[in-house]
Amino acid sequence: MGATVHTPHAVLSVDELSVNYFTRPVLKSIDLKIDRGEVFGLLGPNGAGKTTLIRTICARIQPVSGKILIEGKEHAQRQALRHIGLVPQEIALYPHLTARENLMTFARLAGLSQAQSLEALDYAVEACKLVQQVDDYVHSLSGGWKRRANLAAAILHRPSLLILDEPTIGVDIDARNALNEVIKDLSTNGLGVLLATHDMDQAETLCGSVGFLRGGVLAPVGNPAQLLQTFFGDRQEVLVRLREPASPRICKILSDLGFSRDSIGLERRQLLRATAEQQARLTKTLESSHLPIKEIRFRRPGLDTLFLMLKNEENTT
Amino acid sequence: MIAALLKVMTLGLVRDKGALSMTFLLPPLIFVIFAAIFSGISGDQMRLMIALVDNARTEDSIKLVAAIREEPLLRMYSGHIDNEDSLRQAVSLGEVDVGLYIRGDLRLDAGTPPIVIIADAGRAMAGPILSGHVQRLIANKMPGIILGRLVPSIETLAGGLTEAQRSRLEAGLDNLNQQSEDPGREEGSVNGALVSIETHGVRGGSSAVSYYAGAIAILFLLLSAMQGAATLIDERTSGIVDRLAVGPAGVDVVVIAKFIFLTLQGIFQVTLIFLVAWIIYSVSLPGHFGLWVMATLLASAAAAGLGLAVASACLTKQQANTISGFLVLILSAVGGSMVPRFMMPPWLQDIGWYTPNAWAIEAYQGLLWRDADLQALIPSMWPLALVGVVGLAAALVLSRYRLKLA
Numbered sequence: 258m259g260a261t262v263h264t265p266h267a268v269l270s271v272d273e274l275s276v277n278y279f280t281r282p283v284l285k286s287i288d289l290k291i292d293r294g295e296v297f298g299l300l301g302p303n304g305a306g307k308t309t310l311i312r313t314i315c316a317r318i319q320p321v322s323g324k325i326l327i328e329g330k331e332h333a334q335r336q337a338l339r340h341i342g343l344v345p346q347e348i349a350l351y352p353h354l355t356a357r358e359n360l361m362t363f364a365r366l367a368g369l370s371q372a373q374s375l376e377a378l379d380y381a382v383e384a385c386k387l388v389q390q391v392d393d394y395v396h397s398l399s400g401g402w403k404r405r406a407n408l409a410a411a412i413l414h415r416p417s418l419l420i421l422d423e424p425t426i427g428v429d430i431d432a433r434n435a436l437n438e439v440i441k442d443l444s445t446n447g448l449g450v451l452l453a454t455h456d457m458d459q460a461e462t463l464c465g466s467v468g469f470l471r472g473g474v475l476a477p478v479g480n481p482a483q484l485l486q487t488f489f490g491d492r493q494e495v496l497v498r499l500r501e502p503a504s505p506r507i508c509k510i511l512s513d514l515g516f517s518r519d520s521i522g523l524e525r526r527q528l529l530r531a532t533a534e535q536q537a538r539l540t541k542t543l544e545s546s547h548l549p550i551k552e553i554r555f556r557r558p559g560l561d562t563l564f565l566m567l568k569n570e571e572n573t574t
Numbered sequence: 575m576i577a578a579l580l581k582v583m584t585l586g587l588v589r590d591k592g593a594l595s596m597t598f599l600l601p602p603l604i605f606v607i608f609a610a611i612f613s614g615i616s617g618d619q620m621r622l623m624i625a626l627v628d629n630a631r632t633e634d635s636i637k638l639v640a641a642i643r644e645e646p647l648l649r650m651y652s653g654h655i656d657n658e659d660s661l662r663q664a665v666s667l668g669e670v671d672v673g674l675y676i677r678g679d680l681r682l683d684a685g686t687p688p689i690v691i692i693a694d695a696g697r698a699m700a701g702p703i704l705s706g707h708v709q710r711l712i713a714n715k716m717p718g719i720i721l722g723r724l725v726p727s728i729e730t731l732a733g734g735l736t737e738a739q740r741s742r743l744e745a746g747l748d749n750l751n752q753q754s755e756d757p758g759r760e761e762g763s764v765n766g767a768l769v770s771i772e773t774h775g776v777r778g779g780s781s782a783v784s785y786y787a788g789a790i791a792i793l794f795l796l797l798s799a800m801q802g803a804a805t806l807i808d809e810r811t812s813g814i815v816d817r818l819a820v821g822p823a824g825v826d827v828v829v830i831a832k833f834i835f836l837t838l839q840g841i842f843q844v845t846l847i848f849l850v851a852w853i854i855y856s857v858s859l860p861g862h863f864g865l866w867v868m869a870t871l872l873a874s875a876a877a878a879g880l881g882l883a884v885a886s887a888c889l890t891k892q893q894a895n896t897i898s899g900f901l902v903l904i905l906s907a908v909g910g911s912m913v914p915r916f917m918m919p920p921w922l923q924d925i926g927w928y929t930p931n932a933w934a935i936e937a938y939q940g941l942l943w944r945d946a947d948l949q950a951l952i953p954s955m956w957p958l959a960l961v962g963v964v965g966l967a968a969a970l971v972l973s974r975y976r977l978k979l980a
Contacts, residue, residue: 315820317977341820345813368822410817 267292267326268340268418268449269314274323276306276313283309285473287323291418296440296450298460298481300560301470302568307453310470311420314451315341328417339368342416342448346423348403349410352396356387356406359395360413367414374413381409385439401432408439412448419443420451425459437462457561467560471571481560488566489558493536497543498552507548514542517569592896600900607907611918621920622700625651626674627661630688634680634719641711642674648707649920665692666774666944668936671916672700674708680719680768687770694774696785696943697916701771708769720768784858785914787851788938791844792873792931793902793911798843799874799881800898802836806885806973807894815977825977829886829969833878837962840874841867858942865941865951872958873934879965880930886972905929933957 271289275282283306291297299307312318314325316333325332328340350359360381364374382391385405390398395406404424411419421440425433433456440463444450454460460467461481468478477484497516499507536555543553587593626642628635643650651670655661661673673692680688689708693701712719809815809828819825848866851857859866884901888894906912908922909931915923926932936954940946 315816317816317819335822338820339822343817343820345816347811347813349813349817351814363817366818366821366823366827414821 268328269451270324270326271310271314272324272326274310274313274320274325276309276318276320278309283473284313284320287475289468289475289478291449291451293417293447293449294444295466296444296452296464298464298467299451299453299470300455300457300460300467300564302571305470306473307470308422310475311343311422311451311453314420315343339414340417342411342414342419344408344411344419344421344424346426348395348407350395350403350406353394355392355394356398356402356409357382357391359406360391360410363410364413369414377413377415380415381413384412384443385409386435399432400428401435404428404432404436405439408436412443416448418449418451420453422453423455424452425454425456433459457559457564461560469564469567471567484563485558485560488563492558493555494558494562495536495539496552496554496556497548497550498554500549500551503549510546510548514539590892592893596896596900600903604903604907607904607922608913610922611913620703620917621647621649622671622704622916623649623651623920624672624674624704625653625655625661625664625670626676627655627658628676629658630676630678630680632679632681634716635676637716638676638680638708638712641715642708645707645711648704662692662774665694667946667950668694668696668939668944671697672704674704680712680716687768689769691769691771692774693771694944696782696939697914698773700916701773705769705771712768783851783855784942785935785939787848787855787857788935788942789911789931791847791870791938792877792909792934793906794843794847795840795874795877795934796880796902796905796930799836799840799877800884800894800902801881802839803832803878803881803885803969804888804891804894804898806832806882806969807888807891810973810976811890815973819977825973826970829882829966829973833875833882833966833969836878836881837871837874840877841870844870844874862941862945865946865948866938868948869934869937869941869951869955869958872955872962873930873937875962876930876934876958876965879962879969881965882969883965883972886969886976905931908932910935930958930961 267290269289269291271287274284274287274289276284287310289297299310301307309318313320314327314332316338327337330337330340332338350356351362354362357378360378361374364377365371367377369377382388385408387402387405387409390402390406393402395403398406408421408424419440424440425436428436437459440450440452444463450463452460452463464481466478466480467484468475477487479487495516497511503511540553543550587597624642626639628639642648651664653664653669655664658675658677661675664670665673672694675690675692676688677686677690678688682688691701691704691708693704806828815825815828818828848857848859848870852859880901881898884898885894888897906929908926909915909929910918910926911931915926915932915935918926933954937951937958940951940954944950
């Protein structure tokens with residue numbers, strides 16, 4: 258990928274960034290640009306370097322080469338860092354304080370005056386739809402509300418770049434959807450968002466563009482729909498979910514039919530171009546094979562399909 | 575089933591180095607320290623630091639001074655003390671455990687004992703111990719002195735001695751003194767009026783109470799500072815430090831704020847201890863308020879600095895709790911928070927100077943008991959300030975380092 262050009266709209270520009278852990282390369286020539294109002298999904302398996310990239314952007318890790326600009330300023334400058342609102346993976350709040358007390362504390366720590374902090378509190382509470390829970394102790398909030406409060410604490414100083422590290426980990430679907438709405442609203446209001454996530458549904462729902470970080474390299478990068486079109490075209494994914502772990506005999510049958518196994522072992526996937534008639538024939542074949550099948554589903558491949566495909570590719574390599 | 579759980583617990587213990595050291599290393603270490611202290615108290619290893627002034631300069635007094643210098647159970651002060659006033663001052667300043675003043679000829683009965691032992695009420699026990707040593711040395715090395723002092727009394731009661739009787743008596747006493755130098759001779763004991771003990775410094779309050787107020791204060795300062803500082807690890811693991819690191823505050827603010835809070839908390843905590851000591855035991859607090867505030871501020875800062883340095887160095891809260899528990903126990907045992915240091919063997923007393931406990935106790939003793947002024951207290955206050963500053967600096971450096979490594 259070529260060098261990233263910083264545009265006036267870009268809140269974050271990462272250009273040819275390389276980071277080593279001692280002598281081992283962890284990030285290799287990363288290029289990345291996030292514009293105002295854009296949500297960029299940073300995807301990749303554990304240990305791929307997502308957290309290292311975030312920490313490097315936050316000036317916690319010194320790169321061996323490359324350049325990072327935040328709002329056009331060198332990222333290591335204090336002024337540049339002030340444009341970042343960081344939402345750590347953990348609930349980075351004081352559990353023995355109420356949400357309001359926490360937000361006031363972090364507003365003051367962000368350098369706001371008392372009056373500005375009160376104003377910022379109202380803004381963050383409103384933006385994160387936290388009005389009802391603002392006077393509850395953080396330790397008494399449910400997982401989803403804690404996540405909202407965690408997010409609210411990051412936007413108090415009105416950053417232009419919001420970095421979220423796995424913001425919906427461990428929350429239920431309703432809470433995740435509610436949080437997605439908040440993130441979407443924030444980006445609509447002009448925030449550039451860097452979202453590191455394992456949740457492919459969330460990435461597909463929220464992100465204008467995504468990048469897969471694998472072995473320290475950020476590729477492919479692009480709009481989710483475009484990426485899916487590029488990789489899968491008009492192919493469909495057949496998903497076979499088993500009721501029980503497959504025996505070697507069943508594995509062989511599915512393998513002969515062209516299915517590959519996922520990491521869990523209860524699902525088999527296959528990508529194919531099939532007409533409705535061909536789909537019906539495959540379904541019949543599967544049903545008549547006396548396999549312990551729980552579900553057969555035909556669908557358009559999603560980012561999770563791409564994620565698994567890239568991961569398998571990497572493992573094979 | 576029980577065996578399976580026993581295996582889990584055994585593996586848990588074996589793999590937790592902190593728990594392992596608390597369980598198996600700390601107890602013998604604490605035992606060694608207390609064994610060294612208490613064997614010294616009950617046995618013959620308590621080596622008092624003494625200073626002496628020989629005002630008589632007679633043959634007997636010179637011989638006694640030489641015997642004292644050779645006595646392995648006593649340590650001689652190496653500073654310059656050449657008169658009674660400087661001797662008394664050294665005792666009252668705590669530079670020596672006890673002083674010995676030979677004011678006149680040991681053989682003459684001038685109405686007052688020729689040997690005066692000067693002790694401070696804070697170490698009152700040291701007086702009788704030295705008195706015992708001195709009388710034993712005289713009885714063993716110079717037994718004639720005791721009998722010689724009895725002769726004038728016998729003459730008064732029974733009439734004067736003839737020249738022949740007197741010369742036989744003197745020859746007998748010389749013979750007795752010569753026999754005392756025979757190494758094969760059995761030791762004896764005498765009960766003479768050669769020695770008097772003057773204990774100084776008995777005022778409204780009790781020295782022991784002011785000692786223990788200081789000793790307990792620094793012990794709890796360390797305990798609460800270590801506990802409070804460990805919240806730094808919570809903030810690190812919960813991501814609060816990550817969040818602050820990108821803001822204008824930075825990670826330094828967290829460490830500095832904790833240092834100030836723990837110092838203030840410590841001042842409040844120590845105030846409560848000394849208020850009780852003042853109200854119930856009449857420890858002289860109001861008369862020394864300014865210096866007491868200074869000593870308390872420095873002791874609290876030292877504990878806060880040390881606690882933060884430990885917390886910054888540790889990866890987990892469990893690790894911090896283990897190390898700080900270990901450290902507080904050792905520092906307090908060696909530094910005199912549990913047993914007065916003058917009762918410890920000299921090697922342990924020397925190690926004690928590397929603990930903030932020893933300096934804090936010294937500072938409180940100095941200002942509350944010896945009425946020491948600021949100049950006299952500086953030697954015991956600057957090590958506390960140093961511990962506080964070095965601890966804070968170490969905590970700042972380690973916290974930044976941890977942030978990079980995390």
